[in-house]
Amino acid sequence: MIASHYAYWALFTIMMIGLYVVISHGNLVKKMIGLSVFQVGVLLFFISLGKVAGGSAPIISDDVEVYSHPLPHVLILTAIVVGVATLAVGLALSVRIFEIYGTIEEDEVIQRSAEEADDQFAWRQADGPDGGAA
Amino acid sequence: MSTEFTIINVTLLAILIATALAITRLRALYEATMLAALFSLVTASLFVLLDAVDVAFTEAAVGVGVSTVLVLTVLALTRSREATTPRSRRVPGLIAVLLAGGTLVYAGQDLPAFGDPGTPVQVHPITEVYLVGSQQDIGIPNVVTSVLASYRGLDTLGELVVVFAACVAVVSLLGPLTDPEANRPRADFHLADYLVIRTVSGVLMPFILLFALYVLFHGEYGPGGGFQAGVIFASGFVLYGLVFGLDQAQRAVPGRALWFVIAAGLLLYIGVGLATILLGGAFLDYDMLSPDHPESGQHQGILLVETGIGVTVAAVMVAIFFRFASRGISR
Numbered sequence: 001m002i003a004s005h006y007a008y009w010a011l012f013t014i015m016m017i018g019l020y021v022v023i024s025h026g027n028l029v030k031k032m033i034g035l036s037v038f039q040v041g042v043l044l045f046f047i048s049l050g051k052v053a054g055g056s057a058p059i060i061s062d063d064v065e066v067y068s069h070p071l072p073h074v075l076i077l078t079a080i081v082v083g084v085a086t087l088a089v090g091l092a093l094s095v096r097i098f099e100i101y102g103t104i105e106e107d108e109v110i111q112r113s114a115e116e117a118d119d120q121f122a123w124r125q126a127d128g129p130d131g132g133a134a
Numbered sequence: 135m136s137t138e139f140t141i142i143n144v145t146l147l148a149i150l151i152a153t154a155l156a157i158t159r160l161r162a163l164y165e166a167t168m169l170a171a172l173f174s175l176v177t178a179s180l181f182v183l184l185d186a187v188d189v190a191f192t193e194a195a196v197g198v199g200v201s202t203v204l205v206l207t208v209l210a211l212t213r214s215r216e217a218t219t220p221r222s223r224r225v226p227g228l229i230a231v232l233l234a235g236g237t238l239v240y241a242g243q244d245l246p247a248f249g250d251p252g253t254p255v256q257v258h259p260i261t262e263v264y265l266v267g268s269q270q271d272i273g274i275p276n277v278v279t280s281v282l283a284s285y286r287g288l289d290t291l292g293e294l295v296v297v298f299a300a301c302v303a304v305v306s307l308l309g310p311l312t313d314p315e316a317n318r319p320r321a322d323f324h325l326a327d328y329l330v331i332r333t334v335s336g337v338l339m340p341f342i343l344l345f346a347l348y349v350l351f352h353g354e355y356g357p358g359g360g361f362q363a364g365v366i367f368a369s370g371f372v373l374y375g376l377v378f379g380l381d382q383a384q385r386a387v388p389g390r391a392l393w394f395v396i397a398a399g400l401l402l403y404i405g406v407g408l409a410t411i412l413l414g415g416a417f418l419d420y421d422m423l424s425p426d427h428p429e430s431g432q433h434q435g436i437l438l439v440e441t442g443i444g445v446t447v448a449a450v451m452v453a454i455f456f457r458f459a460s461r462g463i464s465r
Contacts, residue, residue: 004247004248005242005243005245005247005248006144006248007143007147007248008242008245008248009239009242010144010147010148010150010151011147012235012238012239012242013151013235014150014151014154015235015238016231016234016235016238017151017154017155017158018154019230019231019234020158020227020228020230020231021157021158023226023227023230023231024219024223024224024226024227024228025158025216025219025223026216026217026219026223027163027216027217029163029205029208029209029212029216030163030166030216032205033157033163033166033167033170033205034157034158036170036174036197036201037154037157037170037173040173040174040177040193040197043177043189043193044177044180044181044184047181047184047186047189048184048248049245049253049255050184050186050255050256051184051185051248051249052185052249052250052251052256053135053139053249053250053251054136055185055251056185057185057186057187057357058185058264058265058276058277058278059187059275059276059277059278059355059356059357060265060269060275060276060277061275066251067185067265067277068184068185068186069255069256069261070264070265070277070278070281071255071260071261071264071281072186072255073186073188073189073278074278074281074282074286074289075289076186076189077188077189077192077278077282077359077361078289078290078293080189080192080193080196080197081192081196081293081296081297081361081447082293082296082297083196084196084197084200084201085296085297085299085300086300087201087204087205088204088300088304088454089300089303089304089307091204091205091208091458092303092304092307092308092457092458093307094208094212095208095211095212095307095308095458095461096307096308098211098212098213103213104212104213105216105217
């Protein structure tokens with residue numbers, strides 16, 4: 001079981017390391033890096049399912065008899081490109097969060113956002129229910 | 135599996151696991167990003183070992199090139215040091231990971247052996263269609279390109295729309311492409327002050343762009359295609375922007391031109407689909423482009439579609455880089 005499936009266990013390990021970084025670390029940029037580690041583990045796992053022992057790349061040529069399966073390659077190509085697209089959007093969001101809250105640590109962002117909401121609430125209370133017009 | 139294959143495979147996987155662990159422990163984020171670039175590079179090598187040469191090409195261009203540049207730019211805009219994770223955050227993460235990992239291992243025991251030629255993936259009839267039928271229907275050696283652009287062309291259109299949507303999102307978040315003060319020359323420190331960097335970049339740029347065009351047009355005969363070509367083309371302009379300054383780069387590629395080009399590639403792809411409908415076939419049925427010779431119709435369709443992909447991806451990557459970089463300068 002170990003010898004025939006060793007690649008799968010190693011790839012599951014990589015996936016789990018990436019997942020741990022996404023869940024536990026609070027820094028938003030570190031989360032994005034962890035997410036791409038997780039993603040790479042998934043991509044490698046998918047491609048390893050299409051690999052045939054003694055096969056070759058799916059480029060038709062006369063000297064080759066066995067080809068590895070092309071369909072996982074196509075799907076993973078799409079996945080890589082979509083992955084970098086989401087990375088770009090995630091990083092843009094991190095930049096905007098930093099500009100507004102001054103930090104990209106998730107706990108501090110939540111804390112400052114809660115303080116801001118408290119301040120606004122207290123301010124509105126002081127004005128009175130009609131917004132201080134009277 | 136031959137012993138050499140197993141040895142190389144185990145070595146590369148071990149490097150990957152060690153790098154992933156190091157990325158987790160590092161709190162200095164610049165260093166973590168560099169390790170992530172190394173991670174992507176070793177992954178690309180592993181893809182080659184697993185016979186996925188197109189995927190390796192894309193991972194090397196996208197994972198090592200574009201991702202690293204974007205993360206480094208963001209780190210320059212924000213903090214580059216991570217706070218220590220408190221213990222209260224680590225424990226739930228560990229529990230979740232152990233549960234998920236345990237489930238994967240338990241389910242993984244039913245997986246076929248690694249490299250087994252008798253798996254459902256290999257013996258499914260679609261394999262014959264792709265490997266043998268594509269030679270009769272389309273006739274290009276790179277089966278991955280024929281599957282990507284022709285058999286599953288609709289998926290690829292969706293992928294291109296996702297890339298376009300990501301560009302729209304980044305531009306909405308980080309400011310307009312036609313920024314009026316973008317072309318103001320800045321008295322920044324430029325890498326162009328160094329003779330070697332300036333000369334080598336100047337010499338390299340035409341070759342980078344030419345190589346991108348080569349990858350685009352030879353995607354049918356070897357590894358390559360629209361996405362890889364687009365990313366390599368964009369990296370030429372990223373190099374120019376990094377060395378000679380963002381204002382020079384934005385003068386070379388004005389925002390209005392980028393707006394047009396980003397949409398033009400996607401419209402070309404959709405246009406090919408609509409043209410085949412108007413010619414009497416289904417959406418993206420390239421046989422209709424040349425009814426007497428369906429094979430050459432497929433060739434034309436694939437070429438047009440790959441060009442559209444390359445054009446949009448290149449423009450999107452350049453636009454995203456410009457937005458991130460000028461955000462830093464305007465503060």
